[in-house]
Amino acid sequence: MSDTHQQDYLTVNRQSWDSKVATHVASTFYDVAAFKNGKNSLNELELTALLPVTGKRLLHLQCHFGLDTLSWARLGAQVTGIDLSPKAINQANELAKQSQLSAEFICSDVYDSTEHIQEPFDIVFTSYGVLCWLPDIDRWAQTVAAHLKTGGVFYMAEFHPFHDVFDGYSYFNHPTANVEVAPTYTENNHATETTEMTWSHPISQVINALIKAGISIESVHEYDYSPYDCFAGLTPCEQSDEMQAPRYQHLFHGLPTPLIYSIKGVKKA
Ligand SMILES: C[S@@+](CC[C@H](N)C(=O)[O-])C[C@H]1O[C@@H](n2cnc3c(N)ncnc32)[C@H](O)[C@@H]1O
Structure with missing residues (x-):
């Protein structure tokens, strides 16, 4: 990709995310009021994978307005969150102040994140709706590895790229971005649409990029549910005793399709 094109996508996506922040903060989807009352915004998957985090240095890549980052801080981690959107970062700092939580945003x-932070982390975390904004997964994986100390843990939980096929996207990666004018995913968005530039990244590409970057993969899981009701056509899963929170599924010919996946790895010496 040419430098001009790279500049374009960062400008386009920064504007798109900046314009979503106020809507997201006001939404039931994110439920900032519940967070302020002590609710943890993290899901069972990432909590099970990473707890305990007490005293650990945790880097949250693409942290949006910091709800999950600050939830890790509440659980005792020393957190740093990074995001492209200045409005999201302002909101994250405001939320940290209001919640009296210590965090660096x-x-x-x-x-470019290694230009801002050099001290390595015990944990690098990223989740739900992140990789599609990045054109180059090898470069992303190298960034993840550069931020981890030897033996440090990487964990991601992400929407499954196969689901994008139902919305007309390729499962496989193409260097040319998908350019789309779309509304955001929270329930309170009634009109605003923004232009977004995204890329598909099949799971094999993500795993291979992490391996090449020096991350030893411990586990990869695929799940037939999403903790978020954020795509058209999802239906609530039948509640069972093992579920700590609502789950949503996408049925095709009556059968559940993959909606999220997770990867856990450790940085090799
Ligand atoms: C779906 S949100 C983050 C998901 C997070 N789980 C949440 O809901 O709070 C995606 C985030 O990626 C950020 N982002 C997009 N492109 C980025 C880039 N090149 N560098 C850093 N952050 C980026 C956006 O600003 C946005 O806040």
Whole structure:
């Protein structure tokens, strides 16, 4: 991709995310009021994978307005969050102040994040709706590895790229971005649409990029549910005793399709 094109996508996506922040903060989807009352915004998957985090240095890549980052802080982690959107980072700092939680938030493109922080982390975390905004997964994986100390843990939980096929996207990666004018995913968005530039990244590409970057993969899981009701056509899963929170599924010919996946790995010496 040419430098001009790279500049374009960062400008386009920064504007798109900046314009979503106020709507997201006001939404039931994010439920900031519940967070302020002590609710943890993290899901069972990432909590099970990473707890305990007490005293650990945790880097949250693409942290949006910091709800999950601050939830890790509440659980005792020393957190740093990075995001491209200045409005998201302002809101994250405001939320930290209001919640009296200690956190560092940095406004940066993921790929430039090593210019802002050099001290390595015990944990690098990223989740739900992140990789599609990045054109180059090898470069992303190298960034993840650069932020981890030897033996440090990487964990991601992400929407499954196969689901995008139902919305007309390729499962496989193409260097040319998908350019789309779309509304945001929270329930309170009634009119606003923004232009977004995204890329598909099949799971094999993500795993291979992490391996090449020096991350030893411990586990990969795929799930037939999403903790978020954020795509058209999802239906609530039948509640069972093992579920700590509502789950949503997408049925095709009456059968559940993959909606999220997770990867856990450790940085090799
Ligand atoms: C779906 S949101 C984050 C998901 C998070 N789980 C949440 O809901 O709070 C995606 C985030 O990625 C950020 N982002 C997009 N492109 C980025 C880039 N190149 N560098 C850093 N952050 C980026 C956006 O600003 C946005 O806040």
